[in-house]
Amino acid sequence: MRYIIYFITGFILLLLLTWSTNIDHLIAGAAVVLVGTVLFGGYFTDRPLKFLQLHRIVVFAIYVPIFVWYMVKANIDVAYRALHPERPIKPGIVKIRTTLKTDIARVFLANSITLTPGTMTCDIDGDILYIHWIWVQSEDLEEASRIIASRFEVFLRRIFE
Amino acid sequence: MISAIGWIIIWIGVLFDVLGAIGLVRFPDVYNRLQASTKCVTLGTFGIMVGIFMIHGFSAMGIKALICGAFLLLTNPVAAHALMKGSLHFGVKMWKGTIVDNYGKDKLGSEQIERGGG
Structure with a gap:
């Protein structure tokens, strides 16, 4: 669960940084964010959804x-x-x-x-x-x-x- | 109008950066210098970023500046903390005017305060 939240947050951040919806950017970005998620998702907070309250x-x-x-x-x-x-x-x-x-x-x-x-x-x-x-x-x-x-x-x- | 406010904020930021540099020169030891450089440079650079955001608005550059500002606020204190802890453990003495050192007393055996001399 927290890996999914981490991925979504990272992807939104990447979209804001690149500020383009070019399909090449989206695919490359998704790949990079996926690697980041696998490496660092374990350090993410236990219950991320409570920060949306x-x-x-x-x-x-x-x-x-x-x-x-x-x-x-x-x-x-x-x-x-x-x-x-x-x-x-x-x-x-x-x-x-x-x-x-x-x-x-x-x-x-x-x-x-x-x-x-x-x-x-x-x-x-x-x-x-x-x-x-x-x-x-x-x-x-x-x-x-x-x-x-x-x-x-x-x-x-x-x-x- | 918005652009003018942006420029004013940028110049306030530059002013704080300069003050941070002055503090860096004037304060006596590593720890006080870190105080000056961390606080003034964080706010100064954050001000520059916000100014750029105000000038460029919601464009590629403006959003990037804003995200850089947010990361700066999160990471700059951590970097300063790492430098400070590193200096303490490396044995950099504190200025002779320092009045108390509970960290040295608890963790390093004795107070890490410079005695006598210059």
């Missing part, structure tokens, strides 16, 4: 603009630190604990943390994430988890779990 898509659509806003804020923050004459940084690696359970949700959490203000994921070990923080506000595990992760977990739990 309407409420997940709605929450995702809300999440994207909020995420872009955090990204813009992160960039202004880094630009400020880079341009400030005294270079105000106080870096360190802190631990946080996530409440998310599935792997894919944790991957998205780690990526979101990397792209948002001053924080960057070094490693994931079970439910512990190691975060490089450019301006350490708290070394405490619970406090740091609340500052860094909770604002994304609210959304990601509804999208991926």
